[in-house]
Structure formats: structure tokens, C-alpha cells
Amino acid sequence: MLAEFNLDGKTALITGASSGIGKEIALVLAEAGADVAIAARRLDRIEETADEIRGLGSRAVSIQADVSDSQQVDDMVAQATDALERIDILVNNAGISGGNSLVPLPDQDHASATSERIDDATWESVLDTNLSGAMYVCRAVAPQMLERRSGKIINIASTNSILAYPNGSAYQVSKAGMKMLTKVLAGEWGRYNINVNAIGPGWFMTEMTEDSLNVPGNYQEAVSNIPLGRLTNLRDLGLLAVYLASPASDWMTGQIIYLDGGETALYS
Numbered sequence: 025m026l027a028e029f030n031l032d033g034k035t036a037l038i039t040g041a042s043s044g045i046g047k048e049i050a051l052v053l054a055e056a057g058a059d060v061a062i063a064a065r066r067l068d069r070i071e072e073t074a075d076e077i078r079g080l081g082s083r084a085v086s087i088q089a090d091v092s093d094s095q096q097v098d099d100m101v102a103q104a105t106d107a108l109e110r111i112d113i114l115v116n117n118a119g120i121s122g123g124n125s126l127v128p129l130p131d132q133d134h135a136s137a138t139s140e141r142i143d144d145a146t147w148e149s150v151l152d153t154n155l156s157g158a159m160y161v162c163r164a165v166a167p168q169m170l171e172r173r174s175g176k177i178i179n180i181a182s183t184n185s186i187l188a189y190p191n192g193s194a195y196q197v198s199k200a201g202m203k204m205l206t207k208v209l210a211g212e213w214g215r216y217n218i219n220v221n222a223i224g225p226g227w228f229m230t231e232m233t234e235d236s237l238n239v240p241g242n243y244q245e246a247v248s249n250i251p252l253g254r255l256t257n258l259r260d261l262g263l264l265a266v267y268l269a270s271p272a273s274d275w276m277t278g279q280i281i282y283l284d285g286g287e288t289a290l291y292s
Contacts, residue, residue, distance in 0.1 A: 028272040032057035035108040036269065037101070039091050039161060040118030042069035044230035045180060045261055049115055051076060052262025053269060058113065059083035061104035065090050083108065091118045091157030092149070101164040110172070113269045114165050116158040117180040119198075121232055122150045125191045147194050154198035155205070162209060170216050178268045179206045179222040183284050186224075186292045199224075203280050210278030219277040221268050226284025227255055251286030 036053050040046040042064035050062050054077040062077070062084065064070045070086040077084035085107040089100035104111055127141040158179055169175030184196040185203040203222060210220040227246045229237060237243045247253060264283055267273050282288045 026272070029266060029270045030057055031113075031266065031270060034058045034112045034269070035061070035110055036113035036115065037061045037063065037104045037111045037161075037165065038115040038117060039063045039089075039100075039157070040180075041073055042066045044232060045225065045228065045258060046115070046117035047073050048258035048262045049117065049265045051080070052259065052266055053113070053115075054080045054082040054084070055262075056266045056270070057082070058269070059108050061085045061087060061108055061111070063087040063089045063091075063100050063104070064118070090153075091161060092152040094156075094160045097157070097160040098164050101161065105168065110168060111165050112174070113176045113178070114161065115178045115180065115265060115269075116161055116202075118157055119154045119180065119232075120150060121195050122146055124193070126193055142194065150194035151198050151201075154195070155201040158202060158205060162205075166213070166218075169218050170213065173217045175213075175218040176269045176273075177209065177218065177220040178265055179220070181206070181222040181224045181280055183224050183226045183282055183288050185222075185280060186282075186288060206280060207278050214277050219268070219273060221273070221276060221278070222280040223261060223264055223268070224280050224282040224284065224288070225261060226250065226282065226287050228258055228261070229255060230258070249287050249291070250284070251290060254285065256285065 036058045038046050038050045041050045041062035050060050050073055054060050059082050060077050062070045062073055067088040074084035074086040087100050087103050089096045091097055128139055179202050181202040182199040185199045188196060206220055206222040261283060
């Protein structure tokens with residue numbers, strides 16, 4: 025392995041790691057040598073992931089936490105730090121979908137259109153998890169990184185940070201906020217040698233997206249908007265996360281890298 029990509033001796037905390045993107049990033053970071061604390065609401069699922077990480081030769085700790093609750097976040101970071109001594113790498117991946125259109129639209133038959141106006145609880149749940157949750161975790165981890173003057177923070181944004189589509193108000197607003205949070209923190213913490221970057225995934229088949237992609241016509245429509253003409257597997261996201269977590273990216277901060285097969289090249 026190239027020395028600049030080696031994560032031996034590094035520790036990582038990954039939220040939303042019970043499945044999909046978070047789980048894959050956790051496994052690939054472990055493959056690169058990192059010890060990993062994985063957090064999610066579903067304890068049984070993250071314990072399975074922790075076992076897989078141990079099978080790769082890295083230490084793993086599983087922590088049940090809901091990132092929309094700031095007290096749970098503080099407790100999660102304390103547990104991860106106690107178990108692994110410190111947190112060198114933070115991956116803010118926890119997120120939920122939801123929101124659809126704000127109100128019913130006349131003659132609207134799109135699969136994601138809503139039959140009633142979005143309620144306050146739905147809007148707040150998406151923003152609290154996707155955006156406030158990331159802020160809570162950054163706020164909890166930052167003091168130790170600032171004290172050491174070293175750290176890597178990777179926020180999982182989305183192509184929806186810059187691409188607006190109908191019937192996705194709350195989710196897309198939350199991901200646009202994640203983009204700006206990344207830039208602001210990069211500016212604030214760069215002088216302390218903390219790199220803050222984001223990955224903006226395009227379409228990947230995950231538990232969160234499979235319902236949408238399995239709607240007749242949706243998969244074909246998604247692929248038709250991708251210049252490479254196909255989807256790829258989650259490992260590609262894990263490999264990009266290794267780059268952003270490693271010394272290879274020490275000169276990069278405040279950037280959002282869209283891993284999307286070229287979609288944002290055409291439409292942003």
C-alpha cells in the first residue's frame with residue numbers, strides 16, 4: 025500500500041454505519057488499517073458490522089445512538105473516545121430521506137408526490153438527523169481534534185446539495201446545508217490542521233434508495249442522467265473516504281467531491 029493512504033494506527037468514528045454507505049465506508053477504512061467506532065440506531069446491525077471489522081484485523085466498537093439527540097451524540101463520542109483513546113477521523117453519514125412535496129400538487133402523479141402537505145414533524149425529523157445531527161457530532165469531536173491540531177472530517181452530502189428535483193424538499197435542503205457546513209468548518213478549523221471535506225454520492229443502490237429505484241421506470245431514468253451510463257458499487261465510496269481520511273488529502277479542505285458518474289457535470 026502507498027504510505028500516504030495507510031491508516032494504520034488511526035481511529036475513526038462513523039455514524040449511520042448499520043448498512044449501506046456507512047457500513048461500506050467502515051469496512052474499507054478498516055481494510056486500510058483504521059480502528060473503527062461505528063454508531064447507529066440499530067444496535068444488532070452495527071454489532072454485525074463490528075464483527076466484520078474485527079475479521080479484517082482492526083479493533084471495532086459498536087455504539088447505539090440517534091444523532092438527532094445532542095445528548096446521545098455527546099455520549100457516543102465519549103464512548104468512542106474511551107474505547108479507542110481518540111478520534112482521528114470522523115465520518116458523518118447518518119441520514120434519512122423524507123419530505124416529498126410541501127403540499128399536494130394538482131394533477132401530480134409522480135411516485136414521490138405527497139397526498140397531503142408536509143407536517144412539521146417530518147420536516148424537523150429530516151433536518152434534525154441529516155444536518156443538525158452532523159453539527160452535533162462535529163461539535164462533540166472538534167475539541168480533541170483542535171487540542172491535537174489534527175483531524176479528518178468527512179461529511180456525506182449528496183448530489184442533491186446542488187441539484188434540485190421536485191418532491192424532495194426537506195432532504196435536499198438538509199444536504200445543501202451539509203455542503204455549507206463543510207465549507208464553514210473548513211474555514212474555521214483549517215489553521216488547526218483539521219481537514220473538513222464532503223462526499224456527494226449520486227445514485228447508489230442502498231436500503232434508502234432501493235424503494236425509489238425499484239419503481240418502474242425510475243432506475244432507467246436515473247441511469248439515463250449519468251454520462252457513464254451505469255451505477256457502481258458502494259466500495260467506490262469507501263475508497264474515496266480512505267483518500268479523504270489519509271495523509272494523501274492533507275492539502276484538501278472545504279471541498280465537496282461528487283461521486284456520481286458525471287451527473288453533476290451535466291446538470292449543475
